[in-house]
Each structure stands twice: as structure tokens, then as C-alpha cells.
Amino acid sequence: MSEMKTILVWKKLILEKRRITTSGRIKELAVKMDKNGIRTIRYLQEHGYLIRVLRGFYYVKTPDEREGGYLEHSIYEIVAMALKEKGVGRWYFGLETALKLNNMTHEYYATIYVITDSFETTKIIKIQNYDFRFLKWAGHHFEFGISRKGTLRYSDNEKTVLDIAYQTYRRNSGSNHSLNTIKEYSGLLDIAKLKKYLKRYPVRFQRFSEGII
Known part of the structure; x- marks a missing residue:
């Protein structure tokens, strides 16, 4: 009977037709069933009814997904x-992750990068056995060069290589290594667009990059 009440919480979530729910909503439903909210969340996760995505946010599996052992949506979606x-209003998949989404490389990268204007993680977090890192960047980074495909957002070719170069530039105090990505993918880039985008980055980085763009 106790487990049936816990599973009934999941069934209520299914009826709400919200694929993403919150810990608050789960606890609210659990209380109505005379169940402990935290234990309910733990049980539903451990038995494959929910997937923890972000802190306090969960993906609700449908009966078909749970029984069939698959997901209707990609981890990106x-x-x-x-x-x-x-x-989170402004965000995109960026850096090496965008290289993959733009079909610019066949190389494997372990970490999936998400750039946002309001949310970050101090370290890599696990979501369905995938490594994710959320980086918080200034607002002007979201005003250009972002492609959309369905619910996905990711930087286009030119913005991707500039973001990687800029991040490397910042981490390595202006090392020439910062420009390797631009050189490596130059054949896949619209140089006019690249020059236009470069103007959106700090002046020091613009001057640093002018020699190869």
C-alpha cells in the first residue's frame, strides 16, 4: 500500500502533462498522500519514474518510456x-558541445557545455550519466550567433570558434594557443561573419585575433 501511494504521486504528475516538474510540486502531492516528500522523490528516482535534471527539477517519464527503457527526448532537449x-531565459549549448551540434567535428568531448546569463555550476554535474557544466557569461554573448532547432539553442560555427578562442585566451593569459581553434576550423567559417562577430568581444581580444582573421 505504501509503494502504491508513492507511485500514485507519479501518476498524478503524468495527468498534469508536465514533462518537467519541481521538487516542490512532488512534495505537495506526496503530502496529500500522507507520504514524506523527500522519500517519495528518492523512491521515484531509484525506480525509474523520474530523472533529476537540475537541482529541484525532474523529468517525468511516461509509462511507455519507463516500460520500454527509452526516452522520447534527447538529453539536450x-x-x-x-x-x-x-x-532561465537566455542560454545556449556552446564551446566544444556546439562543435558537435554543428557537425564540425567527429571528436569525442566528455563534457556538455551550457552557457547561460543567470545560472552556473561550480563543477561538472551528472545528468543521466552525462557530464554537464553550466557557465554564466555576460549578457552581450546572447545577442548574436545563436542557432535554434526545435527547443535547442546552440552557437553557430563562427560564434563557437570565437567563444572557444576567447575562453582559452582568458584562461591562458593571451597565449597564442588561444587562436588554434580559429585556424583549425577556418575552412568551415564565413570570414565576413567572423569579423562581424569579433567586434562583440573585448577590444584586447579583438586586437589579439586580428592577425589571423
Whole structure:
């Protein structure tokens, strides 16, 4: 009977037709069933009814997903839905992750990078066995060069290589290594667009990059 009440919480979530729910909503439903909210969340996670996406935000599996052992949405789509539910308005998949999404490389990168204007993690977090890192960047980074495909947002070719170069530039105090990405992918870039985008970055980085762009 106790487990049936816990599963009934999940069934209520299914009836609400919200693929992303919050810990607050789960606890609210659990209390109505005379169940402990934290234990309910733990049980539903451990038995494959919920997937923890972000802190306090969960993906609700449908009966078909749970029984069939698959997910209707990609991990990218699930994170996009969670960010929307969390109220993160400006974000995109960037850096090496965008290289993959733009089909610019076949190289494997272990970490999936998400750039936002309001949310960050201090270290890598696990979401469905994938490594994610959320980086908080200044607002002007979200005003250009972002492609959209369904619910996904990711930097286009030119913005991707500039973001990688700029991040490397900042981390390595202006090392020439910072420009390797631009050189490596130059054949896949619109140089006019690259020059236009470069003007949106700090002046020091612009001057540093002028020699190869």
C-alpha cells in the first residue's frame, strides 16, 4: 500500500502533462498522500519514474518510456525543457558541445557545455550519466550567433570558434594557443561573419585575433 501511494504521486504528475516538474510540486502531492516528500522523490528516482535534471527539477517519464527503457527526448532537449521551467531565459549549448551540434567535428568531448546569463555550476554535474557544466557569461554573448532547432539553442560555427578562442585566451593569459581553434576550423567559417562577430568581444581580444582573421 505504501509503494502504491508513492507511485500514485507519479501518476498524478503524468495527468498534469508536465514533462518537467519541481521538487516542490512532488512534495505537495506526496503530502496529500500522507507520504514524506523527500522519500517519495528518492523512491521515484531509484525506480525509474523520474530523472533529476537540475537541482529541484525532474523529468517525468511516461509509462511507455519507463516500460520500454527509452526516452522520447534527447538529453539536450530534456535540459532545454528544465532550463525553461527554471526560468532561465537566455542560454545556449556552446564551446566544444556546439562543435558537435554543428557537425564540425567527429571528436569525442566528455563534457556538455551550457552557457547561460543567470545560472552556473561550480563543477561538472551528472545528468543521466552525462557530464554537464553550466557557465554564466555576460549578457552581450546572447545577442548574436545563436542557432535554434526545435527547443535547442546552440552557437553557430563562427560564434563557437570565437567563444572557444576567447575562453582559452582568458584562461591562458593571451597565449597564442588561444587562436588554434580559429585556424583549425577556418575552412568551415564565413570570414565576413567572423569579423562581424569579433567586434562583440573585448577590444584586447579583438586586437589579439586580428592577425589571423
